[in-house]
Amino acid sequence: MKQVGDRLPEILGRDQDGNEIKLSDFAGHKLxxxxxxxxxxxxxxxxxxxxxxNYHRFLAKGYAIVGASxxxxxxxxxxxxxxxxxxxLIADTEKRLVTELGVYGEKKMYGRTTMGTFRTTFVVNEEGIIERIxxxxxxxxxxxxxxxxx
Known part of the structure; x- marks a missing residue:
C-alpha cells in the first residue's frame, strides 16, 4: 500500500465522461x-x-476532490x-488504480471471503505527495x- 510520503501515480484513470485524470492536473492544489x-x-x-x-469548505482551503471505485x-x-x-469519479474498472494504491484485496464479511475495495482516503499536498491516509x-x-x- 502507498504510504505517507509516497507520490500518487501520475495517471489516476478515466472519469465518468471518459476524460483522463492525471495527478499533474492538480499541480499547485491539494487533493x-x-x-x-x-x-x-x-x-x-x-x-x-x-x-x-462540504465541497465549498474544501475549495476554500485549496483542495480538489476526486472519487474512485x-x-x-x-x-x-x-x-x-x-x-x-x-x-x-474515476471508473477504475480494470482495478489498476486500486491495485497500485494497495486498496484492493481480500475482504471477510459474514464469514465469506471476497475480493473488494477497501474504503480509503488519500490527502495529498500541492506536489502530489501523500500527507495523510x-x-x-x-x-x-x-x-x-x-x-x-x-
Missing amino acids: VLYIYPKDSTPGCTNESCNLRD VQDEKSHRKFIEKYQLPFP LGPKDIKVKEHAEQILG
Whole structure:
C-alpha cells in the first residue's frame, strides 16, 4: 500500500465522461482522493454526500476532490446525477488504480471471503505527495469532511 510520503501515480484513470485524470492536473492544489467500494450503497452514498455538502469548505482551503471505485462510467454518471456530486469519479474498472494504491484485496464479511475495495482516503499536498491516509477503520462516512478538514 502507498504510504505517507509516497507520490500518487501520475495517471489516476478515466472519469465518468471518459476524460483522463492525471495527478499533474492538480499541480499547485491539494487533493482528496477518496476510494470507495460501490456507487449508490448506503456507506458510499453517505460519504460522497458528506464531501459534497462540504465541497465549498474544501475549495476554500485549496483542495480538489476526486472519487474512485471499480464501477463503470455509466454507473458513476448515474451516481453523480442522482446525488448532484460536484467532483469527478474515476471508473477504475480494470482495478489498476486500486491495485497500485494497495486498496484492493481480500475482504471477510459474514464469514465469506471476497475480493473488494477497501474504503480509503488519500490527502495529498500541492506536489502530489501523500500527507495523510485514512483507512477503512478510520473513516466515519457521515463525518468524513470533518475528519479531513479538522
